[in-house]
Amino acid sequence: MGGLGSPCGACKLLRRKCVEGCVFAPYFCYEEGSSNFAAIHKVFGASNFFKLISHLPDHDRCDAVRTISYEAQSRLHDPIYGCVSQIFSLQIFSLQQQDF
Secondary structure (H helix, E strand, O other): OOEOOEOOHHHHHHOOOOOOOOOOOOOOOHHHHHHHHHHHHHHOOHHHHHHHHHOOOHHHHHHHHHHHHHHHHHHHHOOOOOOHHHHHHHHHHHHHHHHO
């Protein structure tokens, strides 16, 4: 539950009731969770995302959610390369700094 009877960000976006034990609630708070989950939902789909995190142990889910969210937001910004374009930019910047 998002807290105080309000749905989590994922359930808010999916327009469903957030039940006790909601898989998405720990990772998507009400305020900013909707925008983070919207990116994941748009790129990967809610069902696929649910399947991904439900197969992970509980202690690995938080890191996986952050990584998937970052990749989804990167893919919305750059649909071809996603976060790989940012890695390339950092590598080029690093090589330019070594030349000096």
